[in-house]
Amino acid sequence: MSSLHTKTIPASDMPDRPAFNWLEDTGEDADLTVMTRDVTKIYQMGEEKIHALGGVNIKIATGEYISIMGPSGSGKTTLFNVIGGLIKPTSGNVFIDEIDVAQLDANELAWLRCRKIGYIFQSYNIVKVLTALENVTLPMLFAGVPPDEAQDRAVYILGRVGLGDRVLHTPKELSGGQQQRVAIARAFANKPSIILADEPTANLDLKTGE
Amino acid sequence: MAHKEWHIDRLKMKPGLVWQMAVNSLKVRISRTTLTLLTIATSSAFLIYLLTLPRSDDLADQQTWYLMLGLSVLVSAAGVLNTMLMSVSQRYREIGTMKCLGALDKFVLFTVMVESAILGFVGAVIGVLVGLTISILLGLLEYGFSLFQYLQFDWILLKILAAFALGIFLTTFGSSIPAVIASRMPPMDAMRGEK
Ligand SMILES: Nc1ncnc2c1ncn2[C@@H]1O[C@H](COP(=O)(O)OP(=O)(O)O)[C@@H](O)[C@H]1O
Ligand SMILES: [Mg+2]
Numbered sequence: 121m122s123s124l125h126t127k128t129i130p131a132s133d134m135p136d137r138p139a140f141n142w143l144e145d146t147g148e149d150a151d152l153t154v155m156t157r158d159v160t161k162i163y164q165m166g167e168e169k170i171h172a173l174g175g176v177n178i179k180i181a182t183g184e185y186i187s188i189m190g191p192s193g194s195g196k197t198t199l200f201n202v203i204g205g206l207i208k209p210t211s212g213n214v215f216i217d218e219i220d221v222a223q224l225d226a227n228e229l230a231w232l233r234c235r236k237i238g239y240i241f242q243s244y245n246i247v248k249v250l251t252a253l254e255n256v257t258l259p260m261l262f263a264g265v266p267p268d269e270a271q272d273r274a275v276y277i278l279g280r281v282g283l284g285d286r287v288l289h290t291p292k293e294l295s296g297g298q299q300q301r302v303a304i305a306r307a308f309a310n311k312p313s314i315i316l317a318d319e320p321t322a323n324l325d326l327k328t329g330e
Numbered sequence: 331m332a333h334k335e336w337h338i339d340r341l342k343m344k345p346g347l348v349w350q351m352a353v354n355s356l357k358v359r360i361s362r363t364t365l366t367l368l369t370i371a372t373s374s375a376f377l378i379y380l381l382t383l384p385r386s387d388d389l390a391d392q393q394t395w396y397l398m399l400g401l402s403v404l405v406s407a408a409g410v411l412n413t414m415l416m417s418v419s420q421r422y423r424e425i426g427t428m429k430c431l432g433a434l435d436k437f438v439l440f441t442v443m444v445e446s447a448i449l450g451f452v453g454a455v456i457g458v459l460v461g462l463t464i465s466i467l468l469g470l471l472e473y474g475f476s477l478f479q480y481l482q483f484d485w486i487l488l489k490i491l492a493a494f495a496l497g498i499f500l501t502t503f504g505s506s507i508p509a510v511i512a513s514r515m516p517p518m519d520a521m522r523g524e525k
Contacts, residue, residue, distance in 0.1 A: 206430060206518040219338075226435050226514075228338045233517070234432020235339075245427045245521070249358040261347055262432040306431070 151182040152218065153313055154203055159212035161198050172198040175212065182313070197242065200318045204237050205229055217313065234262050238307030240317035244299045246291050252278060252302045253287045259309045270309075277305040343437045352445040363449070366413050370453025370501065371460060373406030374493040378461030381489040384469075384480040407500055414504030418442055418512065419523075425512045426521035435513040442509035446501040454497030458490050 161173040172195045180186055188196055201207040203214055205221050214221045216236060224232060233239075246255045253274050260270035278287050281301040291299055300320065307315055356363045380399050386392060425438050469477030512520050 201518045204430075205516075207516045224338070227340050230429070230432050230434050231338050231341050233430055234341060239430050245423070245430070247424055247427055249355055249424070258428070259431040261344065262341065262434075262437075264342065264344075310432075 152179055153182045153184075153216065154178070154180040155215040155218075156203065157213045157215070159199075159202055159209045159214060161195070161202060161207070162210045173202065173209070197318055200316050203314075204239055204316050205232055206239075230262075234259055235310050236313050238310070238312040238315045240300075240303050240307045240315065240320050242318040242320075244291075244296075244303045246299055246302050246306065248291050251288050251290050252283060252294065252298075252305075255291075255302055256306045256309050259306060263310050265310075274305070274309065277308055278302070281305045341432065341434055343434050343440065345440075348437060348440045348444055351441045352448060355441070355445055356448060362417060366410075366417065366449050366501075367453045367456065369406075369409050369413050370450060370497045371457035373402070373410060373500070374454045374457025374497050375461035375464065376402050376406070377496060378458050378489060378493045379465050381492070382462070382465040382481050382483060382486070385482055403496070406496070410497075410500040411504035414446060414501055415508055418505045418508040422512050422523040423521045426515070426517040426519075426523075429513075429517035429520060438513040439506075439509050442505050442513075443502055446505040447498055450498035450501035451494070453501070454494040457497065458493050461493070 156176050156178050159173055159176040160171070163170040163172055176199060188199065190196055198207070202209045203216075205214070205216075205224075208222075216232060221229070221232065239245075246252075247258070250258065253271065256274035256278060257267075257270045260273065261267065265273070275284075275287060278284060281304055283298060283301055283305070286294060286298060289298075291302070294302065304320070307317075377399075380395070380402060383395065386395070421442075425433075428438060429435075465481060466477065469481045473480050512523065515523060
């Protein structure tokens with residue numbers, strides 16, 4: 121298995137940037153978790169076309185820690201969404217553990233989002249009508265974990281991110297940083313193979329263990 | 331390329347969780363719930379009141395009655411549909427978030443539909459009770475204890491059923507359109523779809 125190492129990929133500038141390729145040193149036999157092939161994303165805004173991704177090729181091996189940097193508007197969030205199966209690319213393919221995401225039906229996609237990927241969004245996106253505990257429990261319930269077990273694990277993870285005493289609070293009773301930690305706890309709930317984090321800024325240096 | 335052994339399980343929808351989420355959502359948004367219930371209750375109350383009004387032999391009166399019936403159904407329909415459309419479209423973000431966590435399309439859809447059906451049912455119960463009470467009280471004032479000779483209490487069960495059908499149909503139908511759309515969207519598009 122590959123050891124944990126860090127790489128920084130520059131996301132080139134908009135709009136006529138060259139496609140960025142980063143295919144080198146992951147050898148043929150490496151354990152790939154994510155691979156994209158010529159992924160483009162064009163947003164249609166009325167008459168105007170916005171080329172958010174212009175042919176992205178990346179390979180990310182299992183256990184690798186990658187950060188993608190670039191100015192705002194350079195397509196980081198779009199790439200995050202495409203890799204996470206949250207939007208469809210305009211062209212190209214995304215492979216998660218060698219499976220072409222485009223081949224999956226709605227149920228399989230839900231399974232992928234549920235079991236394989238943990239998301240930490242730029243804007244937290246925790247469910248406002250649920251408590252911290254319920255937010256972390258929910259993905260486990262979707263995955264079919266028995267409720268008691270899910271709850272125990274949720275309490276445990278919330279403790280790990282330092283919210284042991286905030287378990288029954290709703291998002292509006294939590295500070296921004298605490299909401300972010302709920303989001304982090306939630307991302308780890310189903311022990312995903314991939315954690316995608318979109319500008320998790322201030323609070324990610326907490327505990328990303330597992 | 332190294333071959334990975336993993337197969338995709340099919341997720342199953344848990345009816346218990348659907349019910350739990352629907353009830354929770356109604357409880358947490360209690361002011362919206364109350365408002366929606368009021369809209370539905372008013373509609374079914376007015377319908378049941380109209381349906382039990384004393385019969386008139388006067389043709390002009392009968393025409394007015396039909397007109398009132400038609401208009402009231404139309405106005406209630408517009409009101410309830412609008413309320414339901416609004417309440418679902420304000421939740422695109424929540425729906426998108428749940429889909430990111432692995433909610434199945436039908437989980438999202440069923441949760442919204444169950445919630446709407448509960449609203450329709452409870453609203454209709456309140457409406458029918460209030461409508462019948464008003465009808466009987468006004469009948470008492472007008473005709474004293476011989477009110478049931480005048481009020482149209484024949485086919486009363488069918489009329490009550492009609493009021494229920496109206497309530498439940500309007501709520502579920504009104505929410506089904508945005509719910510179907512939101513549940514099928516890729517999660518991020520759903521989040522952005524919020525107005
Ligand atoms: N849903 C959308 N509709 C239209 N344009 C979009 C949408 N999302 C992103 N864009 C555009 O695509 C480009 C890349 O955006 P984004 O991926 O959010 O960049 P970053 O996360 O690096 O700031 C920007 O020009 C942005 O305006
Ligand atoms: Mg961004």
